[in-house]
Amino acid sequence: MLVTLIAALAGDRVIGEASGRIPWDHPRDRAHFRARTAGRWLLVGRRTYLEMEGWFGDRTPIVLTRDPAFRPFSPGHRIAGSVPAALDLARANGVTELVVCGGADVYAASLPHADRLVLTRLALSLQVAEPVHFPDFASTGDWRLQSVEHWPAAAGASPARLETHVRTEK
Ligand SMILES: NC(=O)c1ccc[n+]([C@@H]2O[C@H](COP(=O)([O-])OP(=O)(O)OC[C@H]3O[C@@H](n4cnc5c(N)ncnc54)[C@H](OP(=O)(O)O)[C@@H]3O)[C@@H](O)[C@H]2O)c1
Incomplete structure (x- = not known):
């Protein structure tokens, strides 16, 4: 099974606010x-899951939580x-590909298991x-x-670069 992390990063690897x-x-x-x-199994932290209520549609989220009593929004x-x-x-x-959708804690915990990173790098400072960050993956080599x-700037949105990184052989 492939493990893919997908994230959008502003400058300094900022992905959101605490x-x-x-x-x-x-x-x-x-x-x-x-x-x-679309149609995939996703891995999301409990905080990000709660932020995304009502969004999942045909996707199957696995919510990462240390609270065994946590009840997701849908039985699926x-x-x-x-x-x-x-x-x-x-x-x-x-599942043939699990897509990890954050947030910061979950990206950090999943990175050692990841095969591929799909990163939108926004030209935005x-x-x-209280920023939260994507892990410093590049320094691991x-x-x-x-x-x-x-992606050029469009309709008030910043230009961006869609990068795909793959794990090197070890
Ligand atoms: N830019 C992007 O692409 C992107 C994508 C997603 C999220 N975000 C942003 O990221 C921020 C949220 O990130 P966050 O780090 O605060 O929260 P998070 O990763 O969404 O959720 C954290 C929670 O997940 C659970 N968890 C995390 N690691 C775990 C582990 N190793 N084992 C078991 N459970 C674990 C814990 O839940 P319990 O407390 O229930 O135990 C923890 O409190 C928000 O600002 C959000 O908007 C940005």
Whole structure:
């Protein structure tokens, strides 16, 4: 099973605010995220899951939480108490690609298991009081940039680069 992390990053790898908000609106990235996750099994942290209430549609989220009493919004949504337990659950259901959708804690905990990173790099510098970050994956030396797609500025949204990184052989 492939494990793919998908995220949108502003400058300094900022992905959101500690209060639980993404401080930008980027329609092309939203469309990309919808398309790339359609029909898939997703791994999401409990905080991000609660922010995304009502959004999941045909996707199957596994909610990562240490609270075994946590009840998801829909009976089709699953919970797991650790990343390895989530991977086992997905494999047991015949999933061929698990898409990790954040937030920061979940990206960090999943990175050692990841095969591929699909990152929207927004040309945006933000002043955020309590930023949360995507992990510093590049400094590990484990990743190779496989492809880049350039998105020009459009309708008030910043230009961006869609990068796919793949794990190098070890
Ligand atoms: N830009 C992007 O692409 C993007 C994508 C997603 C989210 N975000 C942003 O990220 C921020 C949220 O990130 P966050 O780090 O605060 O929260 P999060 O990762 O969404 O959720 C954190 C919660 O997940 C559970 N969890 C995390 N790691 C775990 C582990 N290893 N094992 C078991 N459970 C685990 C815990 O739940 P319990 O407390 O229930 O135990 C923890 O409190 C928001 O600002 C959101 O908007 C940005």
